[in-house]
Amino acid sequence: MQRRSHIQLLVDALRLSRFNNLVIIFITQYAGAIFLLNSDQPVWFVVGDFRFFVLVLSTVIIAAAGYYINDYYDIKIDLINKPDRVIVGNTIKRRPVMIAHTSLNALGILLGAVVSLWIGVINLVCAFLLWWYSNQLKRLPFIGNFVVALLTGSTLLVLLVYYQSLDLLTMVYALFAFGITLIREIIKDIEDMEGDANYDGLTLPVVFGLRKTKIILFCIIAPFFSSLVVFLLQVRNQYLLYYFGVLTIPFIYFLYKLVLADTKKHFSYLSSYCKWLIIAGILSMAILKF
Template structure:
């Protein structure tokens, strides 16, 4: 334990986990895929590659997400000791003040770059960063608002790119609703898994306020809505591309998820959570493959 190399590596791992670097990398990948293959279909590859405003906006997003992960773990550190003991032990190798320094630095760099792009982009990220802090500080403990705010902040960067390219269509709108609802479903399932810890530390969640049965009814309603949206997307074009095949396959995934949710065992909720997370990632890959076929 006194080995300085081990200590430095532990500090680095603790920081990476605290900043949720791996989540930020996944969102960066998703942003690039959605921006290039969904929002900017009319733009040439060359124009996209040399559009430094877009790269700057995505870079500011990544920095803001990293900062948001840091401030969230700062406020949730007591609950994380119960729900994420391994991550908490690793993070103890680095003092909390260094996380706060990193939080301020990442936000300031992000805002500085955003201001160089344009005042509107600056205010876009200033709003984003404020609500990420406000969510961690207050809203994460407010019933229903916590789930809606968390999901809204997750999709906020995608909404920004949608507005930037002014790519308005019924299909993209339905896909945005689909993403919002599946992320909402994931967040409620997470609350089911951390029910006891949330209650202990004063987090008002749907499972704590209404019980497990009502929570699963809500999850069932969301699943039905997701199936309906998937059917609408498929019915517009049929299964003629990879993304529509993804939504068709999603019907089976959602039925299986519902079956597992009806199971009373806690492990079933854990399986559903990971199935839905994997399915979101598969959706990004499907968009990438579909875009490559259409573009090239």
């Protein structure tokens, strides 16, 4: 029985850290290094780089700490929005979560500093922004969404610091991650509108309502999609062009579902759909190797 409780504690700790998202971050950084910044090098050039592994590990650890503190502050809201998925204060007490958050941040910053002083500083800034987001920014209209999207894009931009490069292609993929994440975060706010409204969360849907928030979403999507099209026409890689041409079909389907969406279940589906669009974007990096 005790062994089972330890296993359950580990499972809950992994759920709290959003393990699936951490795997996506891990794969994204390695894919960026292999297919974007070192496309002319063999794969083992990146895989065998221990300092780069430490960089990726530090990023994953900082992200995990961010998820811990986010759930720590959101207990009351989550009890309304997703009561069956609340872990903090239920299977794991609040104090150990805060200790884990602090310890993970310290470890992530230290590992980043071991790679380089600048990486350590970037990890420190990211850790602070994740705490500030969970503590305050996420309850403000748009600002919290923007910060999370910016942090998502930084998982690729930090590679430019490591490799001391100004690679335009990596910047564009960072922009892609930023754009899709910004859209997804606003959709998640619509999904969590009830809990946010009960605890003074001034998110876009709480302040402007569902209809106006959807209009704001389309105002974000239009320039984002247009910028992506301009990039694809300039990059002159026919395989990448074909890939994103095919990807346009599920994106149009996403827009169609967004127009019709009006329930929490609909927006939960669209939130998950955005994550698959991000994964599809990551997979397109492999085309650039050939």
